[in-house]
Amino acid sequence: MKNGFIQFISFGITDVVDIFLVAIILYIVYNLVKGTSAINIFIGITFIYVAYIIINAFELHLLSSILGKFVNVGVIVIMIVFQQEIRKFLLYIGSNEFLRSIKWRNIFRLNFSSESNQIELDINEVATACFNMGAVRTGALIIIARKSDLKSIMNSGDVIDSTLSARMLENIFFKNSPLHDGAVVIKDNRIMAARCVLPVTEKENFPAHYGMRHRAAVGITETTDALAISVSEQTGAVSLSIGGEINAGLSKEKFLYLLEKNLHF
Numbered sequence: 001m002k003n004g005f006i007q008f009i010s011f012g013i014t015d016v017v018d019i020f021l022v023a024i025i026l027y028i029v030y031n032l033v034k035g036t037s038a039i040n041i042f043i044g045i046t047f048i049y050v051a052y053i054i055i056n057a058f059e060l061h062l063l064s065s066i067l068g069k070f071v072n073v074g075v076i077v078i079m080i081v082f083q084q085e086i087r088k089f090l091l092y093i094g095s096n097e098f099l100r101s102i103k104w105r106n107i108f109r110l111n112f113s114s115e116s117n118q119i120e121l122d123i124n125e126v127a128t129a130c131f132n133m134g135a136v137r138t139g140a141l142i143i144i145a146r147k148s149d150l151k152s153i154m155n156s157g158d159v160i161d162s163t164l165s166a167r168m169l170e171n172i173f174f175k176n177s178p179l180h181d182g183a184v185v186i187k188d189n190r191i192m193a194a195r196c197v198l199p200v201t202e203k204e205n206f207p208a209h210y211g212m213r214h215r216a217a218v219g220i221t222e223t224t225d226a227l228a229i230s231v232s233e234q235t236g237a238v239s240l241s242i243g244g245e246i247n248a249g250l251s252k253e254k255f256l257y258l259l260e261k262n263l264h265f
Contacts, residue, residue, distance in 0.1 A: 055067060123263075126166075138173055139233030144226060144227040150185055150226060153193075153197075154196060158193060161193075199220060200215040
């Protein structure tokens with residue numbers, strides 16, 4: 001036991017390189033999944049694997065055997081349950097888009113700043129469009145990206161990359177527009193894509209009087225850190241979904257307050 005412990009704590013230059021490379025890989029994976037529900041899975045898997053290594057180092061045979069079985073089976077379970085996400089991930093890292101998205105300078109630079117960031121967004125243009133559409137019972141679904149880049153969501157629709165304005169949003173959701181069916185994604189104060197497909201919430205107790213727009217708004221905020229605005233076609237009410245919770249029937253003042261408050265991260 002003593003010799004094994006000494007062997008565990010002693011390491012050379014190859015161990016330093018090994019740890020450094022693993023740290024880079026973990027950093028890249030973390031940046032890919034941050035802001036989504038996958039970050040919790042990533043942290044959980046990392047914790048279990050680190051615990052498994054430590055238990056092995058201290059030669060706790062029974063606990064190591066139990067945890068080892070879990071790790072072996074866990075990999076297979078993850079591949080089955082998350083096969084769609086794994087496929088998208090592998091396709092993404094094999095694309096040029098992945099290489100361009102990596103901020104290589106940040107890998108070699110530590111950032112200890114605790115200051116909060118704020119997304120640049122013309123909230124007045126968004127509010128004007130939403131309440132104008134609500135007044136004439138025009139349904140709308142608008143997604144505002146925060147830390148999540150929402151690439152897979154944007155790829156499911158039509159790329160626009162347009163300046164954000166109330167008039168542009170109202171034109172997109174006009175009932176005779178070919179782009180009105182689906183969601184609009186706003187990122188960096190630009191309308192990036194329209195007619196996007198969103199995941200819907202699977203909550204069993206979701207209120208029955210809400211339609212598919214509201215289900216999709218809640219669904220996207222359950223799986224990412226995005227904000228989702230929905231305008232009801234039946235009532236004209238404007239709602240804001242945050243973290244899987246829906247704030248319905250908002251006044252313009254309350255809507256602006258919640259939107260500005262949640263643009264900080």
